[in-house]
Amino acid sequence: MANILPQPVQQLINNFARLPGVGPKTASRLTFYLLRGTDKSLAADLAAALLELGEKTRYCSRCFNITENDPCEVCADESRDETVLCVVEEPLDVVAIERSRAYTGLYHVLHGALSPIEGIGPDDLRIEELVQRIDDGAFNEVILATNATLEGDSTALYLQRRLAGSNARLTRLARGLSVGGDIEYTDEITLSRALNGRQEMH
Amino acid sequence: MPRERTFRTEAIVLRRSDFGEADRLLTLYSREYGKIRAIAKGARKPQSRKTGHVELFMRANYLLAQGRNLHIVTQAELVEPYAPLREDLVRATYAAYVTELLDKFAPDEEVNRTLYQLLTDALARFALTDNFLLAARHYELHLLTLVGFQPQLFRCVVSGATIVEEDQFFSVELGGLIAPGHERADRNVRPISAAAVKVLRYLQTRQWGAVESLQLRTALHRELENHLHAYLAFHLERQVKSAEFLQRLRNEAQLRDSSPIEPNS
Numbered sequence: 460m461a462n463i464l465p466q467p468v469q470q471l472i473n474n475f476a477r478l479p480g481v482g483p484k485t486a487s488r489l490t491f492y493l494l495r496g497t498d499k500s501l502a503a504d505l506a507a508a509l510l511e512l513g514e515k516t517r518y519c520s521r522c523f524n525i526t527e528n529d530p531c532e533v534c535a536d537e538s539r540d541e542t543v544l545c546v547v548e549e550p551l552d553v554v555a556i557e558r559s560r561a562y563t564g565l566y567h568v569l570h571g572a573l574s575p576i577e578g579i580g581p582d583d584l585r586i587e588e589l590v591q592r593i594d595d596g597a598f599n600e601v602i603l604a605t606n607a608t609l610e611g612d613s614t615a616l617y618l619q620r621r622l623a624g625s626n627a628r629l630t631r632l633a634r635g636l637s638v639g640g641d642i643e644y645t646d647e648i649t650l651s652r653a654l655n656g657r658q659e660m661h
Numbered sequence: 662m663p664r665e666r667t668f669r670t671e672a673i674v675l676r677r678s679d680f681g682e683a684d685r686l687l688t689l690y691s692r693e694y695g696k697i698r699a700i701a702k703g704a705r706k707p708q709s710r711k712t713g714h715v716e717l718f719m720r721a722n723y724l725l726a727q728g729r730n731l732h733i734v735t736q737a738e739l740v741e742p743y744a745p746l747r748e749d750l751v752r753a754t755y756a757a758y759v760t761e762l763l764d765k766f767a768p769d770e771e772v773n774r775t776l777y778q779l780l781t782d783a784l785a786r787f788a789l790t791d792n793f794l795l796a797a798r799h800y801e802l803h804l805l806t807l808v809g810f811q812p813q814l815f816r817c818v819v820s821g822a823t824i825v826e827e828d829q830f831f832s833v834e835l836g837g838l839i840a841p842g843h844e845r846a847d848r849n850v851r852p853i854s855a856a857a858v859k860v861l862r863y864l865q866t867r868q869w870g871a872v873e874s875l876q877l878r879t880a881l882h883r884e885l886e887n888h889l890h891a892y893l894a895f896h897l898e899r900q901v902k903s904a905e906f907l908q909r910l911r912n913e914a915q916l917r918d919s920s921p922i923e924p925n926s
Contacts, residue, residue: 480681575757576676576717578902580909609717609747616750620913637707646713648742 468494521592523568523585525550533566540564542599544627546589546618548572548606556604564602567592572610573617579610581617590621598627607634667726670694671740673780674717675764679705687715687734689723690763690780695771699725699732714739718746718756718784741781745788751922754910755787757903759800765897766808776807786869793923794882795864795875801889802865810896813837814862819846827855831888833895851891857884 462469468490475486493502518524519531526532533539533553543564547553553566569584581587593601603618605611615631622629634652636645645653672691680686685704690696703709714721714737724736746756763780767773783800790796805811815824817840818832830839832847838858844850860881864872877885894900907922914922 573906575754575903575906576761578905580906609753612747613750613753616748616753620750639708641710644710646739646742648739648744648747649713651744 522566523570523588524553524566538563542597543602544593544596544598544600545602545604547604548611548614552604552606564600569605569614572605572608572614574610575613581621584614586618586621589618593622593625593627600628600630601625603629603631607632665727667724667735668693669722669724671720671722672697673720673760673777673784674715675760677715677717683709685715686731688764690760690767690777691723692774692777693772695773696764696767696769697725697732699723699734700728701734701737704734711737716742718743718760720781720784741785743784743788746784751793751907751910752787754903754907755793755797756784758797758901758907759783759787761901761903762801762804762893765901766804766810773807776804779803779807782869790873791924792873792875794886795872795877796869798860798885798889799864799869799872801893802861805892805896806865810836811865812861812892814858814865817843819843824858826859829853829855829858831892833888833892851888853888854881854884856881857888860885861888 464472471490471493472483472486475481475489476483478486481489493505496502515527516525517527517529519526519529519534521530521534524531524533528535540563543562544567545556545562545564546567546569547556548569548571550568553568556562556566567585567589569586569589571579571584573579573581573584601622603615605614619629633656634649635656636642636649636653642650670689670691670693672689674687675690675696676688678686680700683703683705685701687699687701688696689699701711701715704711704715706712711734715734719739720741720743722738722740723734725732726735743756746752759780763776767776779800783796786796786800787793802812812831813836816822816837817824818835818837819839820843822840824838824840827841829841829852830844830847830850831837831853832839832850834847834849838853839846839850860875860877863875890901890904910922914920
């Protein structure tokens with residue numbers, strides 16, 4: 460079948476369809492919205508933002524978060540507690556923890572989690588850099604804030620092995636009931652950990 | 662597949678990947694329908710009623726709705742979480758090995774209740790035993806039998822003669838033992854010790870309860886593992902990823918002079 464759509468249109472559809480969670484139908488809809496959309500500046504703004512994404516971002520040389528300046532804002536901020544390090548899987552986890560406003564220390568982004576089944580090993584993550592950073596630094600505490608998934612747990616257990624000789628205290632985020640969660644629907648692992656980690660009421 | 666729009670089954674999560682905004686795509690091995698794929702909508706949100714029930718290696722009761730391509734998880738209730746697998750890296754890696762092998766050997770939507778039983782037994786075993794190496798070999802041999810790749814350990818695959826328990830040859834390509842004198846039938850033939858032949862036969866023909874107290878020398882463990890890994894890699898036409906990860910953990914433990922990760926080796 461001959462291609463009915465003009466090449467630039469088809470090209471954009473194909474590229475949208477490469478994004479996660481976007482199928483061919485959504486890709487066409489997005490493309491046609493841009494093509495004849497009422498918001499005239501959208502396409503130009505989007506193009507400029509995409510270009511800047513590639514040109515102006517890089518990894519922070521200390522924490523490996525995505526940043527415009529190296530070192531990143533968090534690493535350069537002198538008011539932050541430099542004795543605590545929080546290890547997370549992804550840059551978006553930093554955003555989530557920052558939103559909680561409950562943490563003032565530094566971060567280290569691993570860019571993934573270990574997965575023996577998918578073949579993701581320690582060399583695919585920023586683990587060597589983390590070990591080096593903890594060896595060099597003066598951290599009192601390292602918080603392992605990986606996801607509460609099997610891969611996140613495996614990563615934390617692996618880091619525990621690798622960091623066994625360090626002086627810093629290793630901690631792991633607590634597990635328990637989520638806000639607005641029903642006990643009735645909570646799985647037994649979460650419940651048993653919530654019970655084990657129960658707190659005195661003051 | 663059942664005709665009803667919704668159906669129930671007990672299943673183990675073999676693999677899962679992120680899908681869309683907050684969904685998870687699950688590969689399940691189910692008791693009633695074999696290997697199937699299903700979407701657990703919203704399962705990545707902590708508030709989801711499904712989250713804790715659809716994690717890797719968990720055994721749960723599912724209520725699924727038939728979809729065009731994928732089924733949709735409407736309810737999931739945990740039966741057995743195999744909690745120790747989540748608290749120990751070596752146990753977790755062996756569990757990954759168990760599910761990776763099953764996922765690669767089991768075809769889609771083919772019911773095999775014995776295979777399901779083998780899978781649940783193996784996960785329960787790795788949550789409990791310290792005899793990791795023996796449990797892994799036992800699982801491999803029984804898995805191979807159930808999926809139709811059973812290595813022939815009692816007759817020479819070239820001459821058909823009964824194998825006597827002495828030093829022999831093992832051919833991954835021809836699928837079993839070769840008696841001395843016929844080894845030229847396969848250029849890549851592997852020498853195998855009489856002790857290894859004996860253990861392989863013993864494991865292949867017996868249930869775990871009968872073999873679990875077996876204690877083997879480290880060298881014999883290594884020999885058995887090498888033969889079976891070569892056999893598995895030949896039939897899968899690729900390496901097993903979790904086995905490579907396991908090897909890395911062993912090497913690192915050795916580098917640090919800490920105790921071996923598998924205590925009985």
